[in-house]
Amino acid sequence: MKPINLIIADDHELFRNGLNELLKKYDDVHVVALVEDGNELFKELEKHKDIAIVLLDITMPNMDGFQVLNKLKNSDNNIKPIVISMHDEGNYIASCAKNGAYSYLLKNTDQDELIKTIRIVNGGKKYFQPQIAEKMINYMSEQSVSENILSNKEKEVLDLISKGLTTKEIAKRLFVSSRTIETHRANIIKKLEVKNTAELIKKATEINLI
Amino acid sequence: MKPINLIIADDHELFRNGLNELLKKYDDVHVVALVEDGNELFKELEKHKDIAIVLLDITMPNMDGFQVLNKLKNSDNNIKPIVISMHDEGNYIASCAKNGAYSYLLKNTDQDELIKTIRIVNGGKKYFQPQIAEKMINYMSEQSVSENILSNKEKEVLDLISKGLTTKEIAKRLFVSSRTIETHRANIIKKLEVKNTAELIKKATEINLI
DNA sequence: CTAAAAATCAGTATAAATACGGATGCTATT
DNA sequence: AATAGCATCCGTATTTATACTGATTTTTAG
Numbered sequence A, B: 001m002k003p004i005n006l007i008i009a010d011d012h013e014l015f016r017n018g019l020n021e022l023l024k025k026y027d028d029v030h031v032v033a034l035v036e037d038g039n040e041l042f043k044e045l046e047k048h049k050d051i052a053i054v055l056l057d058i059t060m061p062n063m064d065g066f067q068v069l070n071k072l073k074n075s076d077n078n079i080k081p082i083v084i085s086m087h088d089e090g091n092y093i094a095s096c097a098k099n100g101a102y103s104y105l106l107k108n109t110d111q112d113e114l115i116k117t118i119r120i121v122n123g124g125k126k127y128f129q130p131q132i133a134e135k136m137i138n139y140m141s142e143q144s145v146s147e148n149i150l151s152n153k154e155k156e157v158l159d160l161i162s163k164g165l166t167t168k169e170i171a172k173r174l175f176v177s178s179r180t181i182e183t184h185r186a187n188i189i190k191k192l193e194v195k196n197t198a199e200l201i202k203k204a205t206e207i208n209l210i
Numbered sequence C: 001c002t003a004a005a006a007a008t009c010a011g012t013a014t015a016a017a018t019a020c021g022g023a024t025g026c027t028a029t030t
Numbered sequence D: 001a002a003t004a005g006c007a008t009c010c011g012t013a014t015t016t017a018t019a020c021t022g023a024t025t026t027t028t029a030g
Helices: A013-024 A038-047 A065-074 A090-098 A111-122 A130-142 A152-162 A167-174 A178-191 A197-206 B013-023 B038-047 B065-074 B090-098 B111-122 B130-142 B152-162 B167-174 B178-191 B197-206
Strands: A004-009 A029-035 A053-056 A080-085 A103-106 B004-009 B029-035 B053-056 B080-085 B103-106
Touching (some): A004 A038, A004 A111, A013 A111, A029 A038, A053 A065, A065 A080, A065 A090, A080 A090, A090 A103, A090 A130, A103 A111, A103 A130, A130 B090, A130 B130, A152 A178, A152 A197, A152 B197, A197 B197, B004 B013, B004 B111, B013 B029, B013 B111, B038 B065, B053 B111, B065 B090, B080 B090, B090 B103, B090 B130, B103 B111, B103 B130, B152 B197
Parallel strands (some): A004 A029, A004 A053, A053 A080, A080 A103, B004 B029, B004 B053, B053 B080, B080 B103
């Protein structure tokens, strides 16, 4: 039976080394390398082709955890990242889940949970603790408090804009003049405090409007 | 001690009535009404001002579950919706979570889980079973397979576009001519098969590019 | 090494969006 | 009855974005 090869990426040396010591107790886990940022991580991944898991901190210099997740997701390998972070905010958790993290642990997790998570993830399964999943869900649902700031017409117009229709096309569809649609768009842009349509669509999706 | 007042909204009569019978066993739960779509639900909510929970099906005629969630979220009340659905696809679950569902149960859930969920939700806490949360997380992370279709420069430009910068501003920031940025944007639009910047930003967020 | 992308720049023309103005009728709330 | 917000409309001018065609250099991949 071969051990689980993993790399620890964290910019705090004490934490990194502590984790390493801690994992020495487990025969089925082999810490291949300790690195302090994303760049070093990818150098190590070049050298070692049999890495199963990366324990990943979010806040690191040069290349941070989010960037690492993204790069891992877009290269074909079967390295499974486990995020270990001190932030328990929902937006961090949701971003990590979105970017392919196999788990999200807080730094105050006990070692039983850690080794349990490593083993589950090594089996190819994602594992998010209930309280972590809960924070993420709360964050997602709180994203939109703002639906009321737009009128129904404005929401309708916004939806059509986001579908790629031009002002003229929207006007025709809603049986009003182009001027009206332009005014609507201008008002929406003002209400959401953005500069132009591009930023508008981005913000609108962020706050769950479309 | 006052009972938990709830309404069941589901377009299948047998299921609705079955659920009702089932909940009669529990003294702390009081089924106030049974309705078969969202419109009826809101009529009942007008009549009864002390409803704590709505058991909500997704697929219903006239006004479906998503619309109900949305309307509930945007009106101020403390009705806590629990979605009971036969769909276990991640996108359904994620949408419900996003729109303020307090829980998401499958129709094959056993009654112990149901009553447990009702009691937890009545206490104001959201509760998503681990296997449900897992499906949602998987869905979220699978959203993007496509990052590779854009070059790094294109991603960089796309990011700046989404932040509301104009072509000229982006050109200045990246030390190239406006033409270059225009070409980049045109290429990005072509690659993602969209009509204009608005639709581009929408699609880019959908597939997790920004 | 060679072919294919990627990144850079250009001309010309049209379409669309944004920034300023300003106006009216309607509805809901106070 | 009055105020405020909404939806509707209009003019003018400027800025941006899009469409089409075309090109060079560098980088990447086979």
